[in-house]
Amino acid sequence: MTRYTSATPDDRAEMLEAIGVESAADLFEQIPEPLRLGRPLAIPDGLSETEVFDRLAALAARNADAEKQVCFVGAGMYDHYVPAIVDAITSRSEFLTPYTPYQPEISQGGLQVMFEFQTAMSELTGLPVSNAGLYEGPSSVASAGYLAMGATKRRRFVVSRGVHPHSRETLATYSQGYRAEIVEVGLEGGLTDAAALAAAVDGETAAVILQSPNFLGAVEDVEALGAAAKEHGALLVVATDPMTLGILKPPGECGADIALGEGQPLGNRLDFGGPSFGFFCATEEQIRRMPGRIAGETEDIDGRRGFVLALQTREQHIRREKATNNICTAQALNALGAMVHLAWLGRHGFRELGELLAQRTAYARERLAAVDGVELLHEAPVVREFAVRLEAPVAAVLDRCAEGGIAAGYPLGHEYPEHENGLLVAITERRSREQIDELAEVLGTAIAEISSSRGSFSTKDVQKEPQAGGVA
Amino acid sequence: MPASETPMQRERAKTIYEKSKPGRRAAVLPDAGVPERPLEDLIPANLLRSEPPRLPEIAEPEIVRHYNRLSRRNFDLDSGFYPLGSCTMKHNPRLNERVAALPGHARLHPAQDPQRAQGALELMWLLQQSLGEICGLPHVSLQPSAGSHGELAGLLLTRAYHADRGEQRTKVLAPDTSHGTNPASVTMAGYEVVKVATNERGGVEMDDLRAKVTDEIACLMLTNPNTLGLFDENIAEIAALIHEVGGTLYYDGANLNAVMGQSRPGDMGFDIVHLNLHKSFSQPHGGGGPGAGPIAVSDRIEPYLPRPQVVRRESDNGGGPSFDLEFDRPKSIGRLRGFQGNFGVFVRSYAYILSLGADGLAEASETAVLNANYLKARLAEGRAGERLPIAFERHCMHEFVLSGKPMKKELGLATLDLAKRLLDYGFHPPTVYFPLLVDEALMVEPTETETKESLDAFADAIEQILTEAESDPEIAKQAPYTTPVRRLDEVRATRRPVVRQPLGD
Numbered sequence: 001m002t003r004y005t006s007a008t009p010d011d012r013a014e015m016l017e018a019i020g021v022e023s024a025a026d027l028f029e030q031i032p033e034p035l036r037l038g039r040p041l042a043i044p045d046g047l048s049e050t051e052v053f054d055r056l057a058a059l060a061a062r063n064a065d066a067e068k069q070v071c072f073v074g075a076g077m078y079d080h081y082v083p084a085i086v087d088a089i090t091s092r093s094e095f096l097t098p099y100t101p102y103q104p105e106i107s108q109g110g111l112q113v114m115f116e117f118q119t120a121m122s123e124l125t126g127l128p129v130s131n132a133g134l135y136e137g138p139s140s141v142a143s144a145g146y147l148a149m150g151a152t153k154r155r156r157f158v159v160s161r162g163v164h165p166h167s168r169e170t171l172a173t174y175s176q177g178y179r180a181e182i183v184e185v186g187l188e189g190g191l192t193d194a195a196a197l198a199a200a201v202d203g204e205t206a207a208v209i210l211q212s213p214n215f216l217g218a219v220e221d222v223e224a225l226g227a228a229a230k231e232h233g234a235l236l237v238v239a240t241d242p243m244t245l246g247i248l249k250p251p252g253e254c255g256a257d258i259a260l261g262e263g264q265p266l267g268n269r270l271d272f273g274g275p276s277f278g279f280f281c282a283t284e285e286q287i288r289r290m291p292g293r294i295a296g297e298t299e300d301i302d303g304r305r306g307f308v309l310a311l312q313t314r315e316q317h318i319r320r321e322k323a324t325n326n327i328c329t330a331q332a333l334n335a336l337g338a339m340v341h342l343a344w345l346g347r348h349g350f351r352e353l354g355e356l357l358a359q360r361t362a363y364a365r366e367r368l369a370a371v372d373g374v375e376l377l378h379e380a381p382v383v384r385e386f387a388v389r390l391e392a393p394v395a396a397v398l399d400r401c402a403e404g405g406i407a408a409g410y411p412l413g414h415e416y417p418e419h420e421n422g423l424l425v426a427i428t429e430r431r432s433r434e435q436i437d438e439l440a441e442v443l444g445t446a447i448a449e450i451s452s453s454r455g456s457f458s459t460k461d462v463q464k465e466p467q468a469g470g471v472a
Numbered sequence: 473m474p475a476s477e478t479p480m481q482r483e484r485a486k487t488i489y490e491k492s493k494p495g496r497r498a499a500v501l502p503d504a505g506v507p508e509r510p511l512e513d514l515i516p517a518n519l520l521r522s523e524p525p526r527l528p529e530i531a532e533p534e535i536v537r538h539y540n541r542l543s544r545r546n547f548d549l550d551s552g553f554y555p556l557g558s559c560t561m562k563h564n565p566r567l568n569e570r571v572a573a574l575p576g577h578a579r580l581h582p583a584q585d586p587q588r589a590q591g592a593l594e595l596m597w598l599l600q601q602s603l604g605e606i607c608g609l610p611h612v613s614l615q616p617s618a619g620s621h622g623e624l625a626g627l628l629l630t631r632a633y634h635a636d637r638g639e640q641r642t643k644v645l646a647p648d649t650s651h652g653t654n655p656a657s658v659t660m661a662g663y664e665v666v667k668v669a670t671n672e673r674g675g676v677e678m679d680d681l682r683a684k685v686t687d688e689i690a691c692l693m694l695t696n697p698n699t700l701g702l703f704d705e706n707i708a709e710i711a712a713l714i715h716e717v718g719g720t721l722y723y724d725g726a727n728l729n730a731v732m733g734q735s736r737p738g739d740m741g742f743d744i745v746h747l748n749l750h751k752s753f754s755q756p757h758g759g760g761g762p763g764a765g766p767i768a769v770s771d772r773i774e775p776y777l778p779r780p781q782v783v784r785r786e787s788d789n790g791g792g793p794s795f796d797l798e799f800d801r802p803k804s805i806g807r808l809r810g811f812q813g814n815f816g817v818f819v820r821s822y823a824y825i826l827s828l829g830a831d832g833l834a835e836a837s838e839t840a841v842l843n844a845n846y847l848k849a850r851l852a853e854g855r856a857g858e859r860l861p862i863a864f865e866r867h868c869m870h871e872f873v874l875s876g877k878p879m880k881k882e883l884g885l886a887t888l889d890l891a892k893r894l895l896d897y898g899f900h901p902p903t904v905y906f907p908l909l910v911d912e913a914l915m916v917e918p919t920e921t922e923t924k925e926s927l928d929a930f931a932d933a934i935e936q937i938l939t940e941a942e943s944d945p946e947i948a949k950q951a952p953y954t955t956p957v958r959r960l961d962e963v964r965a966t967r968r969p970v971v972r973q974p975l976g977d
């Protein structure tokens with residue numbers, strides 16, 4: 001017997017008798033004989049708990065995680081400190097083990113968390129309506145595209161190349177299904193090319209999709225870029241990093257119809273990419289087109305305040321083929337983690353964290369720019385991530401840094417061939433000044449060694465010093 | 473009927489924003505430790521926020537208390553029987569939480585160079601192999617984030633498969649018993665749904681199917697056992713019909729818990745399967761996710777699988793194999809999401825598969841079917857047998873569907889009333905009003921991890937509720953009484969939605 005079942009031989013005998021069959025195998029006779037497997041699965045038999053633990057611990061040990069390496073990699077997911085109370089609360093059985101709250105009378109805890117989370121995301125983005133979360137960032141962009149098609153009855157998206165490559169790829173995948181055309185607009189000096197964007201938007205455009213800070217870390221002037229969308233009646237969709245919204249003007253104040261993004265930085269682990277959650281906020285006008293669960297406030301028959309799943313008439317279980325989206329199971333527990341993290345940071349802590357990121361990032365940017373063989377890839381304003389260009393092959397440099405215990409950043413060349421030796425460097429509150437200094441040193445040494453071994457060592461005329469001035 | 477409020481009911485809901493007071497806080501952040509400059513020197517003032525978002529101001533002890541008290545307003549699987557049909561609420565082993573939390577998993581950056589994430593990629597590869605064997609389909613992508621995402625993936629794969637053959641097909645067949653995500657995914661994938669009727673044995677109505685199978689059909693989506701908990705014995709013939717016209721056969725794996733190690737969708741003729749790791753493979757539901765919806769496919773669908781794909785490479789210099797992410801897949805439908813998928817869920821599900829193994833998985837399904845049939849037999853007795861007849865009288869697989877139609881007619885109790893009264897008895901009700909085909913449906917899935925005693929107690933509770941209703945149906949109609957709140961006005965939440973807390977400054 002496996003450890004997760006309880007039926008004893010006596011139980012089985014009694015149960016079979018009540019059913020009126022001889023053996024459990026009889027119950028499987030409804031499966032036509034040729035379709036019964038008739039052999040054990042070709043996977044090993046079950047192991048004891050200690051053995052399973054050891055197997056998985058051995059696999060885990062072969063990964064260079066952020067405890068083994070100092071992590072400057074971002075690109076959408078960041079090594080933030082998740083406060084202890086997040087784990088304590090999200091691991092409670094009462095939050096961990098229920099299903100989606102279909103029976104609201106016994107799900108008030110989860111429903112109220114959704115309502116609080118929606119309020120928090122609405123505050124962060126400056127838009128009045130939030131859902132309770134989607135899968136993750138990129139598929140949320142694709143869901144925004146679907147919403148925009150429904151809202152405008154058009155099938156064309158104008159997308160900045162500053163939008164996360166995974167989001168653009170996911171949008172392209174979904175577009176094969178819902179059949180939309182995608183027009184991409186390039187970057188100039190790290191920022192979306194405003195003239196090209198304005199020229200690309202037309203009366204057939206369902207949505208203009210931007211990201212700020214964009215994938216290269218640059219803070220876009222969303223309001224100015226969004227004017228083209230307004231002019232042609234397209235929706236303005238803005239992907240954003242929630243951790244920057246303590247200091248950046250919220251998308252809702254910049255004219256966004258939809259603000260969304262990857263929620264991982266809020267209260268979620270790196271987890272090699274998931275589970276995290278996507279957030280999705282919009283104007284009142286879009287409330288009946290929203291994807292995903294939304295909790296709403298109501299009253300019980302005695303007049304007590306309570307919460308339920310609201311606007312279910314949008315959803316697949318009611319509307320079936322006419323639903324606004326197909327999503328069902330989403331990422332409720334991850335959204336709870338975000339809510340607890342946000343409550344812990346609080347109104348002022350959240351802003352202070354944004355400021356801390358901006359200050360350390362400014363320092364790191366200058367520090368790296370002063371390293372021989374490193375140049376800024378753009379000089380646009382940044383909050384927590386910035387891009388540099390290396391004068392040596394980035395893959396080899398990253399290898400050297402890894403040997404030195406540092407994950408130095410995210411190489412850009414694969415997704416931005418125009419930046420073959422580009423590197424994206426991310427900062428969190430866990431990255432101290434000392435670690436940033438160490439990064440500069442290790443990076444400098446790696447570039448120097450690689451360049452000299454390739455016989456192409458180029459020193460700059462002047463030995464660079466950290467500059468005092470800003471780079472904005 | 474209790475006249476007074478329970479302590480929990482007396483405590484009126486108050487959000488964390490309503491507990492906020494200016495000047496309170498929890499977080500203390502490290503000093504920047506670098507020379508600081510005015511923010512406006514770093515970022516132009518017109519891009520900056522004027523006021524911080526109105527997040528709560530509250531100290532840590534009160535945050536902890538707030539969420540702990542809220543948690544008690546939830547019913548959960550760890551505390552009680554949860555026979556929610558189609559959801560497979562089986563035990564969530566704590567070992568899985570422990571291994572998922574190991575820093576090598578939990579703090580691994582998704583963009584880590586594959587050379588330095590070999591353990592994670594090997595785990596994903598091993599999980600792919602295991603799921604492929606369980607499904608009888610050799611190629612697996614772990615990328616989809618949940619069942620409905622897997623469905624969308626499957627339909628996009630179908631589209632790519634046909635497009636590659638120069639064909640354009642427009643319609644997808646799905647039985648009238650199908651889950652809502654099936655038709656919703658069909659529309660999102662740009663197809664039109666064609667409904668197929670159900671026969672008197674609860675399976676696909678073959679004549680109706682034959683009439684609707686044309687060369688416009690891209691795919692048939694099916695779950696087997698279906699949402700009535702019944703195995704469709706005609707599956708081989710169904711598969712042949714679809715394949716004859718060049719369509720694909722899609723298996724909604726929400727009900728896989730009935731057949732693990734017993735029968736395989738690939739052997740039934742399916743081309744594409746999604747699995748719900750948050751159902752059959754013990755990932756906790758979290759009150760609505762996270763989950764994962766890996767897909768397994770046949771050879772002819774493989775070229776179109778999402779990118780990147782986890783692959784194993786043999787070394788050419790006699791070393792061990794290595795694992796990598798393969799991006800160069802020219803026929804791929806592309807990405808469905810960011811990075812590689814819900815890896816934390818993969819760790820838990822792989823731990824579950826290692827724990828049970830081939831023998832344990834087969835036994836889990838067998839016990840799930842045994843438990844379901846036993847509970848069905850118990851509910852065929854006494855009052856339940858009369859008022860809540862089984863929708864289709866035959867042995868079921870891992871779940872079964874009752875109809876509350878006689879109960880409604882004879883006692884005036886709707887299925888909803890019975891469900892709400894069960895809350896007072898400490899049980900999570902079955903899934904109600906699904907599948908749509910059955911009047912006043914109650915869909916019961918006990919799972920293998922429940923004891924006979926739990927099943928008996930549930931059957932006894934139903935009997936008691938029906939007995940009580942014979943003398944006073946109002947009791948159930950006004951239920952529940954003991955829950956933190958009583959019956960809620962759901963209509964109002966849709967007509968005049970209040971979806972966030974209004975805040976002053």
Ligand SMILES: Cc1ncc(COP(=O)(O)O)c(C=O)c1O
Nearest residue numbers: 328329558618619620651653726
């Ligand atoms: C039969 C069936 N199909 C599909 C789904 C959708 O799965 P998910 O909620 O993981 O998207 C479910 C579960 O909700 C289901 O029960």
